Amino acid sequence: MIPAPSAEFEAEETRRSGAKPFFRFIINPHYFRTGIAAGSGTFVNCAYQAPDRLQVNAGATSASWTSPALRATVGSFPAEFSPTWVFSSPGYDGLLLELRTAATEAGLASASWAALSQGAPVSIYEYYQWRATWLAVRCWFFDTEGEMDDAAMWFLDAYAPEDPYQSYFTDGIPGETVAYLEAVRFAGEYLLPSADVKQNGALTLDAKEYFADLAAADHTLVLLNRDKRYSPRHANFIFAGETHWYKKRLRIEFGYEWPNGQLTDTIVLYEGVILRWGPAPHGVDQGGKFGEHVVEIYSRDEVADLLEQKVGQPAEDGAPQPMVFGEVLRQAEQLGDETLGDPNRTADFEDGTTGELTGVDAGGDGAVAVVTT
Numbered sequence: 001m002i003p004a005p006s007a008e009f010e011a012e013e014t015r016r017s018g019a020k021p022f023f024r025f026i027i028n029p030h031y032f033r034t035g036i037a038a039g040s041g042t043f044v045n046c047a048y049q050a051p052d053r054l055q056v057n058a059g060a061t062s063a064s065w066t067s068p069a070l071r072a073t074v075g076s077f078p079a080e081f082s083p084t085w086v087f088s089s090p091g092y093d094g095l096l097l098e099l100r101t102a103a104t105e106a107g108l109a110s111a112s113w114a115a116l117s118q119g120a121p122v123s124i125y126e127y128y129q130w131r132a133t134w135l136a137v138r139c140w141f142f143d144t145e146g147e148m149d150d151a152a153m154w155f156l157d158a159y160a161p162e163d164p165y166q167s168y169f170t171d172g173i174p175g176e177t178v179a180y181l182e183a184v185r186f187a188g189e190y191l192l193p194s195a196d197v198k199q200n201g202a203l204t205l206d207a208k209e210y211f212a213d214l215a216a217a218d219h220t221l222v223l224l225n226r227d228k229r230y231s232p233r234h235a236n237f238i239f240a241g242e243t244h245w246y247k248k249r250l251r252i253e254f255g256y257e258w259p260n261g262q263l264t265d266t267i268v269l270y271e272g273v274i275l276r277w278g279p280a281p282h283g284v285d286q287g288g289k290f291g292e293h294v295v296e297i298y299s300r301d302e303v304a305d306l307l308e309q310k311v312g313q314p315a316e317d318g319a320p321q322p323m324v325f326g327e328v329l330r331q332a333e334q335l336g337d338e339t340l341g342d343p344n345r346t347a348d349f350e351d352g353t354t355g356e357l358t359g360v361d362a363g364g365d366g367a368v369a370v371v372t373t
Contacts, residue, residue, distance in 0.1 A: 019256040023200055024266060025221060026251045027274070030074065030190035031242060032081050032124075035067035042066040046134075049180070054132060056179035062092070062136040063179070069108055069129050073238060074190050077103070078123040081188030083116050087181045093135040095181065101128040132181050190238060196230075198222040198294050203252075203270055216304030217270060219252070225280055225293040232277050248274045250299045272299035 035041055038048045045060035056063040072079055089095045100111040101124040108127045116122060116130070199222035228234040232245060239245035250273075253266035276298040312323040345356045 019258055019264075022194075022255055022257050022263070023197075024253040024255070025192040025197060026189050026253065027192065027248050028189040028251065029187045029248070030239070032072055032079075032128075032186035032188055033070050034130075034184045034186060035070050036184060041068050052184065053180050053182040056092075056134055060134075062134055064131060064133040065181075066131040067129050069105055069127055071105075071127055072124060074188070075193035075196075076191055077125050079125075079188060079191075080121050080123050081186040082119055082121050084119055084183075084185045084187065085181060086183040089134055089179045092179055095179075096133045096135060097130065098133070099124070099128060099130040101125045103127070134179055192223065196224050196226065198224050198292070216301040217272070218298070218300040219250070219270060219272060221250070221297045221299075223295050223297065225295040228293075230277065230295045230297070231280060246274070246277075249302060250274055250297070271302055273302045273305050274299045275305070 034052075036048070036052050036054065038050075040048075043065055045063035046054050046056045046065055049055045054065050083097070083099075085097065087095050097116040098113040099116050099122060100108065100113050102108040102111045103125045105127045108129055113131070114122075201219050201221045203217050203219055223230050225231060227236045229236050229238050231237055232239075234240070237245075239248070249271060251268060252270040254269050255266035256264045258264070274297055276296075278295060280293070280295040312321055314320050347354045347357050
């Protein structure tokens with residue numbers, strides 16, 4: 001009778017002695033939640049203005065907004081995003097954005113705040129919170145002009161838009177005088193959890209014999225569709241609330257894991273644009289048992305996809321819509337011996353700015369005739 005293998009033998013059999021390859025599937029861009037919404041967060045002397053603006057109340061000497069505790073749904077931590085925003089703070093000593101983060105929601109309250117910089121990457125854990133603060137400005141009156149410094153207050157007869165720290169009395173104020181924060185974006189990447197990857201898929205790439213054409217690859221990735229998180233238009237969709245989720249990009253990276261668990265640097269195997277989410281088959285076996293919920297994500301090489309995009313197509317009524325870039329030089333006819341003004345004329349046909357031209361004739365199957373004097 002052959003004895004059963006010992007525990008030491010089985011442990012040695014299962015011990016890895018070489019590097020193990022791994023893949024990373026990354027979808028970008030992924031916009032982390034900001035929490036800006038009606039009734040969301042803590043408002044101090046400010047209010048929510050649709051669609052995504054925080055606006056300071058009129059006459060407030062200072063204001064702030066603190067987001068609720070937010071949870072990131074990416075596959076691993078720490079994650080990273082780059083914050084961007086648009087703001088105006090006339091009459092205030094600037095706008096300060098801060099963030100704190102923790103691995104647990106309970107630890108978030110005791111985490112330290114750190115200032116955010118426009119476009120600078122920041123690392124976060126699963127839970128994070130941020131706030132915006134409009135800083136108050138202190139001003140003084142002086143008896144004589146010679147005593148004035150940078151913190152002095154003065155009154156002007158007319159509004160000067162280049163000076164946001166002035167004081168004025170007027171019924172109607174031209175220009176930007178409202179303090180607000182809007183267009184806040186936390187742009188990062190979404191690393192697909194390895195547990196959700198059902199099939200890595202295969203990269204297909206045609207070998208060009210004469211190298212005259214672009215060799216474009218495509219890829220099909222099969223994911224376990226847990227809780228419908230990869231089903232567009234479902235409430236649990238990972239990109240729910242985003243407008244342009246259908247043009248996300250997929251990047252595939254490859255690396256090795258050593259026996260001690262250390263990971264090597266990765267190389268990029270593929271970058272493509274996602275063209276299709278689905279199908280999402282859900283089969284039933286002969287015993288009546290439902291199979292796993294899966295979804296296929298099809299992508300294609302991004303450069304090849306862009307080269308096939310048609311631009312400058314005519315409108316539905318046949319009106320030409322030419323695409324014009326750069327400087328266009330036209331032959332000029334001399335009408336006199338001297339030029340009294342600047343002979344240069346500027347026009348932007350893309351947005352319809354042609355005020356410097358005498359006239360424009362867009363007829364003739366897309367040909368543009370420019371008339372100037």
